[in-house]
Amino acid sequence: MSADLTELYQQVILDHNRRPRNRGKLPTANRVAHGDNPTCGDQCSVYLRVVPDAPTTSDQPARIAEISFDGSGCAISQASASLMTTQVKGKTAEEVAALYKDFHHIVTTGQATEEISDLAAFAGVHAFPARIKCATLGWHATIEALKSDPLATPTTTETHLD
Amino acid sequence: MLDLQKIRADFPILHQQVNGKPLVYLDNGATSQKPRAVIDALVRYYERDNSNVHRGLHALSMRATDAYEGARARVAKFIHAADPAEIIFTRGTTESINLVARSWGHAHLKPGDVVLTTEIEHHSNLVPWQQAARASGATLKYVPVLGADAEGGLDLAALDTLLTPQVKLFAFTHISNTLGTVNPIAELCRRARAVGAVTVIDAAQSIGHAPFDVQSLGADFVAFSGHKMCGPTGIGVLYGRRALLDKLAPDETGGGMVSNVTYEGARWKPAPERFEAGTPNVADAIALGVACDYLDTVGRDKIAAHDAVLAQLAMEKLSTLPGIRLIGPRPGAERSGLVSFSFAEVHAHDIVTFADEDGLALRGGHHCNQPLMRKLGLTGTTRASFYLYNTEEEIDLLVASLRRTLKFFVGS
Numbered sequence: 001m002s003a004d005l006t007e008l009y010q011q012v013i014l015d016h017n018r019r020p021r022n023r024g025k026l027p028t029a030n031r032v033a034h035g036d037n038p039t040c041g042d043q044c045s046v047y048l049r050v051v052p053d054a055p056t057t058s059d060q061p062a063r064i065a066e067i068s069f070d071g072s073g074c075a076i077s078q079a080s081a082s083l084m085t086t087q088v089k090g091k092t093a094e095e096v097a098a099l100y101k102d103f104h105h106i107v108t109t110g111q112a113t114e115e116i117s118d119l120a121a122f123a124g125v126h127a128f129p130a131r132i133k134c135a136t137l138g139w140h141a142t143i144e145a146l147k148s149d150p151l152a153t154p155t156t157t158e159t160h161l162d
Numbered sequence: 163m164l165d166l167q168k169i170r171a172d173f174p175i176l177h178q179q180v181n182g183k184p185l186v187y188l189d190n191g192a193t194s195q196k197p198r199a200v201i202d203a204l205v206r207y208y209e210r211d212n213s214n215v216h217r218g219l220h221a222l223s224m225r226a227t228d229a230y231e232g233a234r235a236r237v238a239k240f241i242h243a244a245d246p247a248e249i250i251f252t253r254g255t256t257e258s259i260n261l262v263a264r265s266w267g268h269a270h271l272k273p274g275d276v277v278l279t280t281e282i283e284h285h286s287n288l289v290p291w292q293q294a295a296r297a298s299g300a301t302l303k304y305v306p307v308l309g310a311d312a313e314g315g316l317d318l319a320a321l322d323t324l325l326t327p328q329v330k331l332f333a334f335t336h337i338s339n340t341l342g343t344v345n346p347i348a349e350l351c352r353r354a355r356a357v358g359a360v361t362v363i364d365a366a367q368s369i370g371h372a373p374f375d376v377q378s379l380g381a382d383f384v385a386f387s388g389h390k391m392c393g394p395t396g397i398g399v400l401y402g403r404r405a406l407l408d409k410l411a412p413d414e415t416g417g418g419m420v421s422n423v424t425y426e427g428a429r430w431k432p433a434p435e436r437f438e439a440g441t442p443n444v445a446d447a448i449a450l451g452v453a454c455d456y457l458d459t460v461g462r463d464k465i466a467a468h469d470a471v472l473a474q475l476a477m478e479k480l481s482t483l484p485g486i487r488l489i490g491p492r493p494g495a496e497r498s499g500l501v502s503f504s505f506a507e508v509h510a511h512d513i514v515t516f517a518d519e520d521g522l523a524l525r526g527g528h529h530c531n532q533p534l535m536r537k538l539g540l541t542g543t544t545r546a547s548f549y550l551y552n553t554e555e556e557i558d559l560l561v562a563s564l565r566r567t568l569k570f571f572v573g574s
Binding site for chain 2: 001005039
């Protein structure tokens with residue numbers, strides 16, 4: 001196995017692929033978004049419970065209280081979505097956007113700063129440009145879910161972005 | 163038997179290393195490689211003859227026009243069409259099918275009509291019919307595929323109830339790009355004719371792999387691409403029976419397809435020019451003619467036999483891998499030169515990435531066949547598709563690569 005491939009399929013990634021965290025529908029979700037990777041058919045739905053649900057004020061921005069994901073795809077896309085759910089809980093839309101910017105930097109350049117922790121496991125993706133979309137699929141769905149309108153009844157409708 | 167050493171020498175691209183390993187190109191269902199003769203034809207045209215066609219009276223324009231129309235006659239001969247005017251050059255299979263769906267569909271489909279297709283079509287022979295049905299108020303119906311792994315082929319018994327006089331058009335593929343299923347197109351054409359339905363055959367996967375005779379089939383429309391039959395990208399063909407083309411309105415209008423234009427209106431040229439608005443893809447059409455020459459020199463019957471040997475060998479060897487799910491016709495049953503499979507524990511994308519490290523070009527995903535994938539309970543498959551330059555040794559390399567990948571992900 002080449003060094004690039006070993007770098008791509010890190011132990012952290014294989015672990016999240018085998019034992020995904022926060023997988024399944026979230027019954028209490030008030031935001032949902034769905035991402036498709038049309039070239040390979042990978043799918044990822046992200047369910048969020050955002051608190052507070054009402055329009056936010058500057059001193060109390062909405063945060064992700066709970067998150068789950070569902071879908072099917074390659075090891076990279078599933079592991080990335082799984083790891084992402086563990087990293088964005090408790091964060092505001094702004095904080096998620098900042099974290100995604102770091103993550104995007106990692107997967108496109110292979111360079112990670114120290115404090116990024118587990119996300120750095122995805123540095124190996126940069127050597128496989130065709131796989132960047134796999135790694136970012138769950139992140140895009142989360143960002144879209146944060147932008148989406150609140151659900152009338154939790155998790156009864158989905159926003160299709162394709 | 164094919165002289166593989168000689169054939170492989172004709173394809174410059176095959177002689178390279180990918181990720182430090184000799185290239186094993188098994189993605190011919192997506193696009194085939196090009197022999198030196200086709201590449202040379204493109205260079206020769208641009209270096210010597212490049213000019214616009216049907217317009218100029220100068221030497222270069224006449225040379226280009228002769229070569230372009232010569233290519234049309236060559237393609238007509240390739241599929242045994244009665245008349246070169248039945249060959250319309252398009253960008254490819256997709257544009258060819260869209261042309262029929264829009265032009266023929268607009269003129270003939272109305273509410274209450276049925277458009278019939280099958281469950282195993284590529285999106286290119288499915289979405290245009292959804293659009294045509296939507297625009298006309300016609301109903302779109304599908305001939306089911308049989309078996310949990312789609313191993314049983316089309317449900318021909320269901321055709322009895324589906325092929326009613328309400329069916330105005332029946333569109334079906336010759337060879338499934340996902341399953342390797344070879345449809346009985348002669349029978350499908352015959353049965354469609356019996357109810358007065360027009361037939362559209364998607365021959366993208368078959369045209370460069372086996373002999374094809376539009377007249378003996380009695381096909382009305384046949385669509386295919388140049389790039390899957392050793393020709394260039396960006397050129398394809400719509401064959402239409404002359405009697406149908408003569409009555410068909412153009413889809414695109416503009417220069418080159420009109421015989422007389424006034425400020426009030428325009429008169430169309432006859433087929434095929436009526437359907438080729440604007441400057442056509444001259445260079446690639448000429449090179450497609452050369453691809454026809456190449457394939458006929460090798461012999462499409464020999465290519466078909468070679469494809470079949472490789473596919474059966476691959477099915478046999480793949481079936482020894484733990485946990486493999488083989489899609490399409492069972493080992494030993496008739497199939498085209500491709501195999502499609504999945505593993506519960508390893509996604510197709512991961513397999514393809516690992517194979518790439520071993521120099522193998524495979525395809526992983528839904529193969530533009532999402533409704534079929536859903537029906538089979540799959541998100542995608544891995545596909546290896548063969549052509550005239552592939553060898554039995556390459557199948558061993560495929561199986562060895564898959565074993566390594568399985569060992570990494572599953573440990574067995």
